[in-house]
Amino acid sequence: MVTGGAHRVGRGISLALAEAGANVVINYNSSADAAIATAAEIEALGVGALPVQANISDPVQVTAMIGAADKEFGGIDIVVNSASHFQKMDFPTDSTDIWFRTVDTLIHGPFFIANAVAPGMLERERGVFVSIGDLSAFEPWPQFAGHAVGKAGLLALSRQLALELAPHIRSNVVVAGPTLPPHDYDEARIQRTADDTLAGRWGSPADIAQAVLFFIEAEYITGETLIVDGGQHFARRKREAG
Numbered sequence: 001m002v003t004g005g006a007h008r009v010g011r012g013i014s015l016a017l018a019e020a021g022a023n024v025v026i027n028y029n030s031s032a033d034a035a036i037a038t039a040a041e042i043e044a045l046g047v048g049a050l051p052v053q054a055n056i057s058d059p060v061q062v063t064a065m066i067g068a069a070d071k072e073f074g075g076i077d078i079v080v081n082s083a084s085h086f087q088k089m090d091f092p093t094d095s096t097d098i099w100f101r102t103v104d105t106l107i108h109g110p111f112f113i114a115n116a117v118a119p120g121m122l123e124r125e126r127g128v129f130v131s132i133g134d135l136s137a138f139e140p141w142p143q144f145a146g147h148a149v150g151k152a153g154l155l156a157l158s159r160q161l162a163l164e165l166a167p168h169i170r171s172n173v174v175v176a177g178p179t180l181p182p183h184d185y186d187e188a189r190i191q192r193t194a195d196d197t198l199a200g201r202w203g204s205p206a207d208i209a210q211a212v213l214f215f216i217e218a219e220y221i222t223g224e225t226l227i228v229d230g231g232q233h234f235a236r237r238k239r240e241a242g
Helices: 008-019 032-043 059-073 097-124 145-165 187-195 205-217 232-241
Strands: 024-028 049-053 078-081 127-134 169-176 225-228
Touching: 008 024, 008 032, 008 078, 008 205, 024 032, 024 059, 032 049, 049 059, 059 097, 078 097, 097 127, 097 145, 097 169, 127 145, 127 205, 145 169, 169 205, 205 225
Parallel strands: 024 049, 078 127, 127 169, 169 225
Antiparallel strands: none
């Protein structure tokens, strides 16, 4: 199951899992058309696809989604937490709406999902969680308090799952760097961001999906983090030296 699996990076992960032979549950909140289109692409690869609408911050909807997935495929062995809410918020703030929506998506949703699927994984003695983080888990981003705190919490939750569910269930994090430009980036900002990496380019959903597949297949790795950012977190050293 891929949360936020209908579009952008989540779609890339969903397709990569399908290409590797997995049936895929595509969780979406409001992107119904994109979910249906992604499901059609997956089924064309010869595996099953199940698009399911659910607000993952609602445990009742999560339980219903897991039940539908169990009925369709007999259980969930892989969960990729890709759903995110990326929105600026002032601090101090007059409204906590963005804060709660962001933290609910990044922390409470993955917790509810893990709580719902872990019993089946434990019974089958197999399971993998891979969460998609970003560099805000390690450093504050101005005007993104909810996002930065949420990603840091997701990182902590992933490690906790690795501890609580060992030895048969593993949990890791892929920390993504610049992968797909936000809609409000102009060409100049897109280029500046590419120049701000050692690789000199943006990543792609395929780059992130490759790391997800690595964690799924690497049976002796759990509780760990892999940064896939083209060296962006070191690029400032190159600029300082230059």
